[in-house]
Amino acid sequence: MDNGLLYQISLTLIPNIGPVQAKQLLEHFGDAQTVFKAKKRDLSFVEGIGEIKAKSIKDFDRFKEAENEITFCQKHHIQPLFLKDANYPQRLLHCYDAPTVLYYRGNADLNHSKIISIIGTRSHTDYGRTVTEGLIEALQPQNILVVSGLAFGIDGVAHKASVKNNVPTVGVLAHGLDSIYPAQHKSLAKDMLLNGGLLTEFRKSTQPDRYNFPQRNRIVAGMSDATVVIETDKKGGSMITAELAYNYNRDLFAVPGKIHDNKSSGCLKLVQQQKAVLLTGAEQLIQELGWEAKKKPTKKQRELFIELSADEKVIVDILKEKETVSIDELFLKTGLSSSSIAGAILSLELQNVVLSLPGKVYKLV
Numbered sequence: 001m002d003n004g005l006l007y008q009i010s011l012t013l014i015p016n017i018g019p020v021q022a023k024q025l026l027e028h029f030g031d032a033q034t035v036f037k038a039k040k041r042d043l044s045f046v047e048g049i050g051e052i053k054a055k056s057i058k059d060f061d062r063f064k065e066a067e068n069e070i071t072f073c074q075k076h077h078i079q080p081l082f083l084k085d086a087n088y089p090q091r092l093l094h095c096y097d098a099p100t101v102l103y104y105r106g107n108a109d110l111n112h113s114k115i116i117s118i119i120g121t122r123s124h125t126d127y128g129r130t131v132t133e134g135l136i137e138a139l140q141p142q143n144i145l146v147v148s149g150l151a152f153g154i155d156g157v158a159h160k161a162s163v164k165n166n167v168p169t170v171g172v173l174a175h176g177l178d179s180i181y182p183a184q185h186k187s188l189a190k191d192m193l194l195n196g197g198l199l200t201e202f203r204k205s206t207q208p209d210r211y212n213f214p215q216r217n218r219i220v221a222g223m224s225d226a227t228v229v230i231e232t233d234k235k236g237g238s239m240i241t242a243e244l245a246y247n248y249n250r251d252l253f254a255v256p257g258k259i260h261d262n263k264s265s266g267c268l269k270l271v272q273q274q275k276a277v278l279l280t281g282a283e284q285l286i287q288e289l290g291w292e293a294k295k296k297p298t299k300k301q302r303e304l305f306i307e308l309s310a311d312e313k314v315i316v317d318i319l320k321e322k323e324t325v326s327i328d329e330l331f332l333k334t335g336l337s338s339s340s341i342a343g344a345i346l347s348l349e350l351q352n353v354v355l356s357l358p359g360k361v362y363k364l365v
Contacts, residue, residue, distance in 0.1 A: 002070070007032035008082045009066040012100050012203075015056050022100040023083070024048050031084075036060065065203075072204050078177055079104045090326035091115070091359040095222040095248050099201035102219075103177055106197015108168040110223065112145040113324045113363065114291060117220045117245070119238045120154025120230035121263055128231035128263065129157050131255055135228070136161040138282030142291055147172060147224050149216060149237075150185055150198075154230045163191045172219045173200040174212035181208040217241040225358035226251035226289055228279060232266035239266050246275045251289060251358060253279035289358060308353075311336055311344040316353065319364045327360040 011022050011032045025035045028046045035043075035057065043054035073080055081088040081102040089110040092098040104110065118135070120128055132154055136146060146162045148155040150171030162169035169192055173181070177200055180186045189198060201219065202212060217240050221227055227245035229252070232238035245252045254276035257264025270276035279285060286292060308316060314334050319325055325333075330341050345362065348354035355365050 004031070004033065005070055005080060005082070006063065006066050007036055008101055009069050009080065009203075010060065010063055011035060012201075013062045013065055014060050016053050017056065019097045019100050021048050021053065023096075023098065026084070026100075032082075069203050072178070073103065076177065077105065081110075086329070087111070089219075089223040090328055090361070091224065092219065092222045093326070093328050094359060095218065097218060098222065099219065102199055102201050103203070104197055104199050105177055106170065106193055106199070108145055108170055108196045110170070110197075110199070111324065111326070112168070113357065113361070114142060114144045114289075115147060115224045116144055116285075117147040117224040117227040117241070118154065118158040118230065119148060119220065119227060119232075119241050121232045121236065121238060122151055122153035122155075123263070124153045124157065124231050125261075125263055127257065128154055128255075132157045132230050133161045135230075135282055135285075136167060137165050139285070140165045140167050142286060145170065145196075147220055149174070149213075149220055149241075150180075150189065151237075152182060152184075154238075156185060156188065158230075159185075159188055159192060159196075163188070163195070166195065169196040171196075171198050172216050172223075173198060173202065173208075174216040175208040176200065176202050176204040176206040178204040213237055214240050218244050221245035221250060222248050224250060226253060226285070228285070229254045229267050229270065229276065231255070231257060231263045233262050234266045234269055236266070239270075242266075242270055242276065252276040253285065253288070255279050309344065309347070311340050312348055312353075315341070315344050315348065316364070319354065319362065324357065324361050324363045327362070330362070 024047055029035045029038055040054045040058045043049055043057055044051050081104055083098055083100055146158055146167055146169040148158045150173060159169050159171060171192055175181055177198060180189045217237060221241050221244040227250060229238055229242050242252060252275055254267035254270045256278055257267060271278045315330060318333050345354060349356060352365055354362050356362055
């Protein structure tokens with residue numbers, strides 16, 4: 001059994017240690033195993049830990065639960081994603097409360113170059129359904145990944161429209177991967193596994209309790225370039241997700257509706273508060289997110305006319321290997337300082353070699 005994974009999952013089982021504290025521990029000690037091996041005194045000195053949480057770490061005795069989780073994942077072809085793994089959704093790393101471990105079934109790239117979340121009320125109108133379906137159909141040529149929460153209402157409409165239009169779609173769950181909630185979406189979930197997937201931070205046997213949904217919503221908001229709110233009242237899960245997206249500095253869009261319609265009152269409120277951009281169609285979304293097709297200079301032209309510095313060449317070589325690379329990946333792979341990377345990226349952008357995407361993700365022009 002993978003000892004590294006065992007300690008990573010065990011880190012999520014420690015009482016009083018949430019994602020924020022786990023990230024602080026990992027930044028201090030380097031990896032999960034070293035956290036468990038550390039002395040209580042050293043643990044207590046870490047910011048946000050203290051004596052009580054240090055004692056929780058040293059008293060931890062639930063490794064068997066972590067072993068059972070690994071066995072379950074292996075049996076059901078579930079991929080655990082630790083926040084330092086390359087396949088972990090890199091956009092989430094910019095969120096202060098990013099989950100320590102995620103569990104994933106599917107074949108979609110969680111670091112796809114274009115990811116949008118589509119959310120809304122569970123009791124949508126025909127207008128909301130039509131807008132959602134039309135938006136996804138219009139965006140299909142853009143090669144996007146659609147994320148939502150697999151709930152009744154707009155979530156389900158977004159996933160179904162994505163499946164129909166052969167757009168990869170990922171459902172973020174508020175429970176473990178040993179069940180599907182709502183049960184009526186089991187067939188839809190199976191279809192999504194063929195082109196997309198299911199993602200959760202919750203271990204098996206975790207029920208879809210009420211307080212799990214706000215936790216789920218931060219993943220929906222954080223792993224995307226933009227969140228689109230189709231229909232929502234002024235209160236509810238969609239508004240929580242929208243607020244999270246806004247606080248994570250993600251692009252936020254809201255579809256307008258009738259001013260006296262409660263199901264559009266949340267969207268109108270977000271626009272009125274200047275937190276969301278009023279969205280009228282796919283073309284506007286493409287333009288706002290900078291997804292317009294651009295003529296690419298050939299590699300030969302780039303090599304002939306641009307002389308790169310040593311730092312710039314290191315970054316360009318990495319970008320040649322993948323379609324897109326996040327700032328965190330560049331930091332890990334180059335070994336350069338953050339200031340050196342920032343300077344090199346700026347220079348490459350000015351030379352029209354590198355294009356900056358939402359979420360501090362970069363690609364070659």
